[in-house]
Amino acid sequence: MVSSIVKMENDDVMTPPWLTPMLRADYFVTCSIHSQSSKSECNLFCLDCSGNAFCSSCLAHHRTHRVIQIRRSSYHNVVRVSEIQKHIDISCIQTYVINSAKIFFLNARPQCRTGKSLNKTCQICSRNLLDSFRFCSLACKVEGVKNGEDPNLTLFHSGKSDDSSKIINTGICSRLIDGISIAVDDQRSETAGVLSPETPSIESHRNYPMKSRRKGIPQRAPF
Numbered sequence: 199m200v201s202s203i204v205k206m207e208n209d210d211v212m213t214p215p216w217l218t219p220m221l222r223a224d225y226f227v228t229c230s231i232h233s234q235s236s237k238s239e240c241n242l243f244c245l246d247c248s249g250n251a252f253c254s255s256c257l258a259h260h261r262t263h264r265v266i267q268i269r270r271s272s273y274h275n276v277v278r279v280s281e282i283q284k285h286i287d288i289s290c291i292q293t294y295v296i297n298s299a300k301i302f303f304l305n306a307r308p309q310c311r312t313g314k315s316l317n318k319t320c321q322i323c324s325r326n327l328l329d330s331f332r333f334c335s336l337a338c339k340v341e342g343v344k345n346g347e348d349p350n351l352t353l354f355h356s357g358k359s360d361d362s363s364k365i366i367n368t369g370i371c372s373r374l375i376d377g378i379s380i381a382v383d384d385q386r387s388e389t390a391g392v393l394s395p396e397t398p399s400i401e402s403h404r405n406y407p408m409k410s411r412r413k414g415i416p417q418r419a420p421f
Contacts, residue, residue: 213340213353214286216248221304221337225268225275229253241268245285269301276301277336287355290332291339292320303335 220243229238232255240251245264257265264285269276271294279293279300293302306323318327322338333339343351 213343214245216243216245217286217340217353219243219248219250220245220266221340223251223268225251226270227251229256231256242266243268268304271296271301271303274307275304277304283355285355286336287352288336288339290342290351291336292327292329292331292334305337306335 223243225241225243227240229235229240229252232238232253235253235255237254240253242252242254242257242260243266244252244260245266247260247263251268252260266277266281266285269278276294276296279288279302282288288302291302293300295301306320306325309325318329318331319325320327320334320338321332322341323334325334327334333342339351340353342348343353
């Protein structure tokens with residue numbers, strides 16, 4: 199399905215109509231309709247409605263829509279790559295691995311300038327990047343596209359299979375981000391990882407016939 203496109207903030211850049219509302223939505227606030235519910239936290243966004251965030255109790259009104267779940271890492275909004283890569287081109291954005299799932303940040307985060315500066319930084323906010331990425335967040339990539347300096351930079355999905363769904367073999371390193379230890383994915387190798395042999399199950403052992411142990415000829419003990 200080809201997404202409709204609109205001009206964003208008087209720029210000549212064409213972007214999905216839901217992108218700016220998703221970046222500006224108010225997440226993790228109490229739903230005004232289901233405030234008494236135990237699941238009243240607004241952490242869902244509908245790409246088709248492009249309204250504000252809503253809670254899981256409101257999900258019944260979006261059954262046939264494209265809904266993205268927003269998550270949090272150290273009080274910052276993140277989204278899983280597997281959920282949004284079908285709708286937008288997320289290349290050049292720094293990705294991380296949390297709980298075995300690839301994520302990236304929606305908006306730029308403040309950083310302490312006291313730490314050691316790395317060679318690679320975000321082209322928009324100058325945040326340190328460990329890998330060969332260009333932007334630290336989706337919002338920074340939007341700004342990069344709006345700048346128009348790179349004609350090959352796009353926000354629209356090409357329709358091809360995304361390499362980020364493959365198993366990462368190298369380039370996974372530990373990093374502390376806002377006090378939480380997570381892994382950093384650097385996209386330099388998108389080949390299948392080395393898998394250790396699986397432990398045979400008990401049932402697999404039962405499928406093999408047990409060889410009868412031949413009883414040896416008894417030997418008399420020497421005097």
